[in-house]
Every structure is written in C-alpha cells, then in structure tokens.
Amino acid sequence: MDLLFLGTGAGVPAKHRNVTSLALNLLGERGVTWLFDCGEATQHQVLHTSIRPRRIEKIFITHLHGDHIFGLPGFLGSRSFQGGETPLTIYGPKGIKEFVDISLRVSETHLRYPIHFGEVEDGIVFEDEQFIVEARLLEHGVSSYGYRIIEKDTKGTLLVEKLRELGIKPGPVYRDIKEKEEVVLEDGRVLKSADYIGPSKKGRIVTILGDTRPCTNALELAKGADVLVHEATFSEEDDRIAHEYYHSTSFGAAETAKKAEVKKLILTHISSRYHKEEALVLLEEAKKTFENTEMAFDFSQFMIDNEGR
Numbered sequence: 001m002d003l004l005f006l007g008t009g010a011g012v013p014a015k016h017r018n019v020t021s022l023a024l025n026l027l028g029e030r031g032v033t034w035l036f037d038c039g040e041a042t043q044h045q046v047l048h049t050s051i052r053p054r055r056i057e058k059i060f061i062t063h064l065h066g067d068h069i070f071g072l073p074g075f076l077g078s079r080s081f082q083g084g085e086t087p088l089t090i091y092g093p094k095g096i097k098e099f100v101d102i103s104l105r106v107s108e109t110h111l112r113y114p115i116h117f118g119e120v121e122d123g124i125v126f127e128d129e130q131f132i133v134e135a136r137l138l139e140h141g142v143s144s145y146g147y148r149i150i151e152k153d154t155k156g157t158l159l160v161e162k163l164r165e166l167g168i169k170p171g172p173v174y175r176d177i178k179e180k181e182e183v184v185l186e187d188g189r190v191l192k193s194a195d196y197i198g199p200s201k202k203g204r205i206v207t208i209l210g211d212t213r214p215c216t217n218a219l220e221l222a223k224g225a226d227v228l229v230h231e232a233t234f235s236e237e238d239d240r241i242a243h244e245y246y247h248s249t250s251f252g253a254a255e256t257a258k259k260a261e262v263k264k265l266i267l268t269h270i271s272s273r274y275h276k277e278e279a280l281v282l283l284e285e286a287k288k289t290f291e292n293t294e295m296a297f298d299f300s301q302f303m304i305d306n307e308g309r
C-alpha cells in the first residue's frame with residue numbers, strides 16, 4: 001500500500017505543482033489503484049508513473065471545485081481509448097454525476113466500460129471484506145468531504161509447523177481450523193483453532209481530506225490514522241486569509257494531526273504563491289507542532305506499512 005501524489009498544488013496549476021490528485025495504490029492488496037480527486041491534467045501526470053488507468057477501480061472526489069475535478073472527463077475518455085473495459089465507480093458530492101454525464105454527452109465521448117456513481121453523504125460510502133471507506137463533511141464553503149479508508153484486520157496464518165508436529169497433514173482439515181473455532185479430528189482429538197493460528201494483522205487507516213478549515217469532522221476522520229493527508233494551502237502568517245477562504249494553514253493541519261494522534265502527517269494542496277524552497281517554510285511550521293510531518297511534492301511516494309512508517 002502506498003500513496004503517490006500526482007498533483008499537490010492549490011487552485012491553479014504551477015510549473016512545479018499540478019492541481020490536486022492522489023493515488024492510493026492497493027496493488028498488493030487488491031491489484032488496483034484508487035484515485036482521490038482528479039484535477040486538470042491528472043492523466044498527463046499519470047503518464048510519468050507506473051499507474052495503469054485501466055487498473056483504477058474507484059475515484060473518490062472530495063468536492064466539486066475545478067482544481068479537483070477538471071481532469072475527470074479527459075481521464076475517463078483516455079481510460080476507454082486505452083482499452084479499459086472494467087467498471088469504474090466515482091464517489092463524490094451531489095453534482096458529480098451531472099458534471100461527468102454532461103461532459104461526456106456534449107463531447108460525444110463514448111466509454112467502453114460502465115461508470116457507477118456513489119453520491120457521498122456522511123457515513124460509510126463503501127465496504128467489502130477488505131476495506132471500509134467512511135466520509136464526513138468538512139468546512140469549505142461548498143460540500144467538501146474527507147475520507148477515512150480503513151483496512152480490515154486480517155486473520156493470522158495457519159501455524160503449519162505446529163500442526164505437522166501433531167501429525168496433522170495438509171487437507172480439508174486445515175481449512176476447517178481456519179474457519180471453525182473447534183475441530184474434531186478423525187481420531188477423536190479436539191483442537192482449539194486459536195492455538196494453531198498466528199496473530200491477526202492489524203489493518204491500516206489512511207485519512208485523505210478535501211479542502212477544509214480545521215474542524216471537528218477532520219479530527220474525527222483522522223483519529224489514530226497511520227497517515228493523514230491534509231491540505232496546507234497557507235502558512236501561519238496568512239491565518240486570516242486561510243480562514244476567510246475556508247482553507248487550512250500548515251499549523252492548523254499539524255494541530256489536527258497532533259490531536260488525532262496520527263502516526264504521520266503529509267501536507268499537500270500548497271498555494272502557488274510558495275515556490276519550491278518557500279514551501280518548505282510550511283513544513284518547518286508544521287513540524288514544530290507535529291514532528292512526523294512530510295510535505296508532498298508532485299510524484300512524492302509514501303509507503304504505508306503496518307506500523308505506518
């Protein structure tokens with residue numbers, strides 16, 4: 001599992017930062033990539049990575065501001081043109097379906113795969129045996145959502161050596177031990193399955209927020225996360241502007257990270273007013289409050305292992 005930042009700028013594209021898009025690669029977990037936001041030219045950014053558009057299974061849109069969605073129609077068309085035939089689900093606030101439908105219809109773009117839409121409200125937007133994705137409304141003037149991606153704990157593996165020592169050979173009985181609490185062997189012995197299964201693996205939690213002022217829902221979504229991806233449009237000295245435009249400063253992001261006791265904070269959505277070196281000031285500011293902070297640049301990649309390092 002890793003995060004690959006495709007665009008880390010706010011509002012308008014800059015030479016060194018494209019507008020927002022972030023890929024959560026789940027290749028090891030489910031052989032796919034999930035995309036969070038799709039600012040203009042996201043498909044151009046994808047060309048510089050190993051991401052394959054046809055492998056993108058879900059796109060989560062945080063809000064409908066142009067710097068987060070103007071790349072969608074082009075991306076969707078190219079995914080089809082490049083042979084993508086598997087279904088794609090787009091989650092987002094009310095209006096996302098209309099935006100996509102009109103863009104595709106007016107431009108006569110015909111896709112070779114079905115698109116499903118999930119209109120996001122507070123609560124669970126997706127769940128299967130592996131993951132839960134929960135959304136909550138943030139504070140951004142328009143409906144902007146944050147997503148908490150929760151990987152479910154996985155059962156431990158079978159302690160094969162231990163079973164062999166008891167003379168129990170591989171067969172259907174191994175499956176029974178995995179699935180049942182107690183297993184009666186052919187010779188009448190009774191095994192407690194828990195004694196023959198290793199420790200379960202704790203699932204990871206990744207929180208990806210849309211544009212927002214620091215708020216309670218941001219904190220709730222971030223609680224105990226392995227990684228929190230938070231916007232940091234402005235520096236602390238522009239605190240008032242940040243508040244007025246419903247954005248966060250790097251200090252605000254760090255405070256949320258600290259209160260939520262996350263393991264790592266990643267700053268993104270940096271205003272184009274900060275050039276490469278200037279942006280590092282935002283990082284230093286955040287680190288004073290929350291030490292384990294990183295700043296994302298376009299194409300920054302962060303592995304998320306089970307310790308969240």
Ligand SMILES: [Zn+2]
Pocket residue numbers: 010011020065067068211269
């Ligand atoms: Zn934005």
Ligand SMILES: [Zn+2]
Pocket residue numbers: 063065140211
């Ligand atoms: Zn916005």
